[in-house]
Amino acid sequence: MTEDKKQIVTVQDDDGTRLDVWLTEALQDDDVEISRSQVQTLLQNGFVTGPRDRVKASDKVVPGEVYTVVLPEPEPFEVAAEDIPVDIVYEDEHVVVVNKPRGLVVHPGAGNLTGTLVNGLVGKGIRLSRLGGAMRPGVVHRIDKDTSGLLVLAKTDLAYHRLSEQFREHSITRLYRAIVHGNLQHDTGIIDAPIGRDPQNRQRMAVREAGKSAVSHFRVLERFGKYTYLELRLETGRTHQIRVHMAYIGFPLAGDPVYGPRHTLPIKGQALHAATLGFAHPDTAESLFFTIEVPEDMRRLLGLLEAAGNFGT
DSSP: OOGGGEEEEEOOSOTTOBHHHHHHHHTOOSSOOOOHHHHHHHHHTTOEEOSSSSOOTTOBOOTTOEEEEEOOOOOOOOOOOOOOOOEEEEEOSSEEEEEEOTTOOSSOBTTBOSSSHHHHHHHTTOOOOGGGOTTSTTBSOOOOTTOEEEEEEESSHHHHHHHHHHHHTTOSEEEEEEEEESOOOOSEEEEEOOEEEOTTOTTOEEEOTTSBOOEEEEEEEEEETTEEEEEEEESSOOTTHHHHHHHHTTOOBTTOTTTSOSSOOSOSSOSEEEEEEEEEOTTTOOEEEEEOOOOHHHHHHHHHHHHHSSTTO
């Protein structure tokens, strides 16, 4: 077992929470998703040590306690090459920029090993950096399955390192287009609210004081009575960031099945599109900037809203 597979976590303010519940939350980050049953297996097999000789799932945590978790090496995995259409916007020996359609998962994961964008790229003979891991080769950032638009993947280890550094430094330009519920009166604004796992629902994220810093900027493009068309710029890239932030301020994305209302505009998934992506080329440092128009389904919604003036009233 290698040292980099070990995580040390400290209880902050979760006094009295069951250990398995608390660890499931504490071990989550933007790159790792772990279930409560997986945590319970780790506890049962001695991969978790703490302040007591033997730690159990039902133990109640106390602020200040420190736990060490050893995450076993994952089973060997090779991404399957598949004939999946991929819209390549730009490619050279270091990077590939793609326009991902709504409904396509970016990379394989537990219970979802095939049918992803990465499978399609491998099927085209594109070799991606292995630094992202066996299931995430070349993946330095993601967009949700039901979000469309631009993302860049690293083909070389140099590209992976340098693109990852740009994301850490927040020097990447990422502009999104979104249709949200409600008439947003402010023409521009900044949402600065930390995001973490929702303790009540493991499939959701939420604004939480103990979450990670998250900052989103918005600008109104057009108003349609009960809906607003926005451009959003991300400073950070937390899971579901735009979806969580807009719901938090009372303007959830149209079509969002997780954070939005049940009755919404006719679109499969949230009306969110990663329209613009800019970064410094990892080898030449040349400034690369790409913009792609919103997909047909969002164009159709905008046409309905323009024609009706207040569609859905």
